[in-house]
Amino acid sequence: MTDDFIVLEGLEKVFQVRRKAGLLRRERQEVRAVDGISFTVARGEMVGYIGPNGAGKSTTIKMLTGILTPSGGRLRVAGIDPSRERSRLARRIGVVFGQRTTLWWDLPLRDSYALVRRMYRIPEARFRTNLDRCVELLDLGRLLEVPVRQLSLGQRMRGDIAAALLHDPEVLYLDEPTIGLDVVSKATVRRFLSDLNSAEGTTVLLTTHDLTDIEQLCKRVMVIDHGRLMYDGALGGLHEVGESERMLVVDLERELPPIDGIEGTRTVRTEGPRQWLAFPASASAAPIVSRVAEEYPLVDLSVREPDIEDVIARMYTGR
Amino acid sequence: MAEVPLSRGTRAGLPPAVEVPGESALARALWGVRAYGFIAAMWVRSTMVYRASFAIMLLGSFAMTALDFVGIMIMFSHVDALGGFSLHEVALLYGTSATSLGLADLVLGSFDRVGTRVRDGTMDTMLVRPVPALAQVAADRFALRRLGRVAQSGLVLCWALSGVELVGSPLTPLLLAVTVLSGAAVFGAVFVVGGAFQFWAQDAAEVQNSFTYGGATMLEFPPTVFAKDLVRGVTFVIPLAFVNWLPVLRMLGRDDPLRLPGWVDFAGPAVAVACCALAGLAWRAGLRAYRSTGS
Amino acid sequence: MRLHGVYFAVAAGSFRRYATYRIATAAGIFTNTVFGFILAYTFLALWSERPGLGGYDQAQALTFVWMGQAMLAAAALIGGGFQDELQERIRTGDVVIDLYRPVDLQLWWLTADLGRAAFHLLGRGIVPVAVGAFFFELALPSSPLVWLAFLVSVTLGVVTGFGLRYLFALSAFWLLDGSGLNMLSTLLSMFFSGMLLPLTVFPGVFGEVVRMLPWAATMQVPVDVLLGEYRGAEVLDAFGFQAVWALALLAAGRALQSLATRKVVVQGG
Numbered sequence: 001m002t003d004d005f006i007v008l009e010g011l012e013k014v015f016q017v018r019r020k021a022g023l024l025r026r027e028r029q030e031v032r033a034v035d036g037i038s039f040t041v042a043r044g045e046m047v048g049y050i051g052p053n054g055a056g057k058s059t060t061i062k063m064l065t066g067i068l069t070p071s072g073g074r075l076r077v078a079g080i081d082p083s084r085e086r087s088r089l090a091r092r093i094g095v096v097f098g099q100r101t102t103l104w105w106d107l108p109l110r111d112s113y114a115l116v117r118r119m120y121r122i123p124e125a126r127f128r129t130n131l132d133r134c135v136e137l138l139d140l141g142r143l144l145e146v147p148v149r150q151l152s153l154g155q156r157m158r159g160d161i162a163a164a165l166l167h168d169p170e171v172l173y174l175d176e177p178t179i180g181l182d183v184v185s186k187a188t189v190r191r192f193l194s195d196l197n198s199a200e201g202t203t204v205l206l207t208t209h210d211l212t213d214i215e216q217l218c219k220r221v222m223v224i225d226h227g228r229l230m231y232d233g234a235l236g237g238l239h240e241v242g243e244s245e246r247m248l249v250v251d252l253e254r255e256l257p258p259i260d261g262i263e264g265t266r267t268v269r270t271e272g273p274r275q276w277l278a279f280p281a282s283a284s285a286a287p288i289v290s291r292v293a294e295e296y297p298l299v300d301l302s303v304r305e306p307d308i309e310d311v312i313a314r315m316y317t318g319r
Numbered sequence: 320m321a322e323v324p325l326s327r328g329t330r331a332g333l334p335p336a337v338e339v340p341g342e343s344a345l346a347r348a349l350w351g352v353r354a355y356g357f358i359a360a361m362w363v364r365s366t367m368v369y370r371a372s373f374a375i376m377l378l379g380s381f382a383m384t385a386l387d388f389v390g391i392m393i394m395f396s397h398v399d400a401l402g403g404f405s406l407h408e409v410a411l412l413y414g415t416s417a418t419s420l421g422l423a424d425l426v427l428g429s430f431d432r433v434g435t436r437v438r439d440g441t442m443d444t445m446l447v448r449p450v451p452a453l454a455q456v457a458a459d460r461f462a463l464r465r466l467g468r469v470a471q472s473g474l475v476l477c478w479a480l481s482g483v484e485l486v487g488s489p490l491t492p493l494l495l496a497v498t499v500l501s502g503a504a505v506f507g508a509v510f511v512v513g514g515a516f517q518f519w520a521q522d523a524a525e526v527q528n529s530f531t532y533g534g535a536t537m538l539e540f541p542p543t544v545f546a547k548d549l550v551r552g553v554t555f556v557i558p559l560a561f562v563n564w565l566p567v568l569r570m571l572g573r574d575d576p577l578r579l580p581g582w583v584d585f586a587g588p589a590v591a592v593a594c595c596a597l598a599g600l601a602w603r604a605g606l607r608a609y610r611s612t613g614s
Numbered sequence: 615m616r617l618h619g620v621y622f623a624v625a626a627g628s629f630r631r632y633a634t635y636r637i638a639t640a641a642g643i644f645t646n647t648v649f650g651f652i653l654a655y656t657f658l659a660l661w662s663e664r665p666g667l668g669g670y671d672q673a674q675a676l677t678f679v680w681m682g683q684a685m686l687a688a689a690a691l692i693g694g695g696f697q698d699e700l701q702e703r704i705r706t707g708d709v710v711i712d713l714y715r716p717v718d719l720q721l722w723w724l725t726a727d728l729g730r731a732a733f734h735l736l737g738r739g740i741v742p743v744a745v746g747a748f749f750f751e752l753a754l755p756s757s758p759l760v761w762l763a764f765l766v767s768v769t770l771g772v773v774t775g776f777g778l779r780y781l782f783a784l785s786a787f788w789l790l791d792g793s794g795l796n797m798l799s800t801l802l803s804m805f806f807s808g809m810l811l812p813l814t815v816f817p818g819v820f821g822e823v824v825r826m827l828p829w830a831a832t833m834q835v836p837v838d839v840l841l842g843e844y845r846g847a848e849v850l851d852a853f854g855f856q857a858v859w860a861l862a863l864l865a866a867g868r869a870l871q872s873l874a875t876r877k878v879v880v881q882g883g
Binding site for chain 3: 369372375376379380382383386387389390393394396397398400401402520521522523524525526528529533536537540543544545546549
């Protein structure tokens, strides 16, 4: 049975914006933040939802959670119209906003979770089990007594994800869950989400700027720009369409002529001892790094992920 | 997409976490009150961790409102009566009005933060939880230290009662209690309306001070002090006069300056209920506006 | 010369910043006007019982009310100044960055506060006074010289108020939770500035002591200057009273600041 858990049909959100036009006059202007988006997500899928800033990602998530009322089209999550039955839906979904916390800023994590338990009326035994599991997998043990305001961004994000899962939601929405996180926190979060999806079958929809999130987590990706769905399919397909590149930045011991002869790369820039090597986003960085390390006096290196805006820009020019 | 394993509910032996509660309006209201209770309790527990700090703030809250009354006492150090009312009579007005406001502030004093929450986006986090947003906003940062204000005005009220002769009726104590409570409800409604207004004008939190603190200050003085139009305004436009002036004037055996029929003195509870209903509608309208514009 | 430019820019930037909060300004004007009406009637009742109380006639008493509402935001009598921002920077440790700037911390915040006060005096002061003058008979002076003296006195008052608030704000270096002290600061300024009742109405020795405290310089003295309570050269006495308190408080703030700086440097934040 194909279980269409999330259904969008021609979903629209139009904002009226007032703009200054002259000294006192203000002009009304329509902004179509979401402009007729249709897709379905099956139960248990893990989908990436990407696009540049202001593309309409967050607006879509807000409509899916019932925060915003759509201006047109049809929307169902688990058979429920989110904007009409926001509270009823709230028990079945989990939401994580990357840039702001759903936790109580002044309370220790443990108190925040106790409040979540009562708000969602989670039975004590189930709460214990879920909390213990999250504490273990997200490494929250030492943080439970710390007020949220004192947590680092990565710790807070882990705390937020746990809070969103204590009531066993059927679907988890994540709005930029890895934004601003360090490498270790990013890895922990990704591993956790991947486990959650495969072990619990929780449906996950995540928006991100970081293509690595999508690469490591999602089989399916949707690209949105200017409120319209530009692409819906496998990640590989996106790379074919966009043909994006990642960048290996190497710092050598000294200034050298541009690195040459490493398969699948081209040196696009040099600046003193630092050189930039572009390679296809779909290729693995590891063999390239080891080749460079073998043949050149390497001091330091970093891999820059392709900019999502870059990919989308290429999508347009490719069409 | 069809080959996704459906492994939900496979954790044996545990009941499902999600129960669907009754969705009737009454069930929702009761759930809101309960949620208010446990959120507020959590805030109380967390402030009690720093007991010394709490004690200082309680004392500060007491002193802050006590100053108003010290001001009145200084006035009476120069005169025997203000607008024809003695110090004890003014103290009765002050005690009832300030206690009402204090109770409303204790229970619903966080509505000035709606604008901030809209601006920084944390209102959204309240809307994704299965608890009415009204209850969450109301209980947010519940501060028990505001009891200091209630205690101060309560003391003044007791002192006033010791010094005035109330028009005798066995119902007078009841009328006094009803007056204070319906006053608290009217002030509470004003807090909620002020909060709802911030959905449209996020920086306008200060406006509600005019009606709450301004209104309370006005009610602390006898109506004879003010111009008749002003008295008419607070009686009918913003029905603050029902809070306090009309019933207290009756208890003191005085005529009300607007010469309203006698039964109006007892209309407080009905007016309070009407105000709360209006406030509820205003809140819903505000929330609806927010949910259609996003900010 | 270059540094003077910096401080001027800080003040101007602060003025502009507060000018962008239009709705907040409108809300403040509304509230100040409402309170102006309420207090005006209570003062009317008091002065009709005791004409000449505190040395004011009725029109002067009403002027006191409306000028008080006009100066409430400018003098930051019930909060709303720079204190919260500075305390937040102290708590987060960002203040260390400020200490390494080539400008003086105290002067930086003082000029910012003066910019804010200038906006609040114009943006939130003029309308309530105009409304008050429309509905009541006020004793506003006709001589531009008196208005000029008033502006000088308001400026000195804001500096004195700044000196007080700076001392309270710096407590954040030592106290984890400064909300108790902040409350005390508001309490003292509400009561002793004259905002609640003119200090000339305070009885006996208590009144005499209260009129010598620095809070008197923030509101009571400027309004008295406007009301012509200081005749001729007596205005200089008023300025002198304010200036002495302002300098003493700024000096105390400077001493406390260097203690705080030493603490930050020793503990590394």
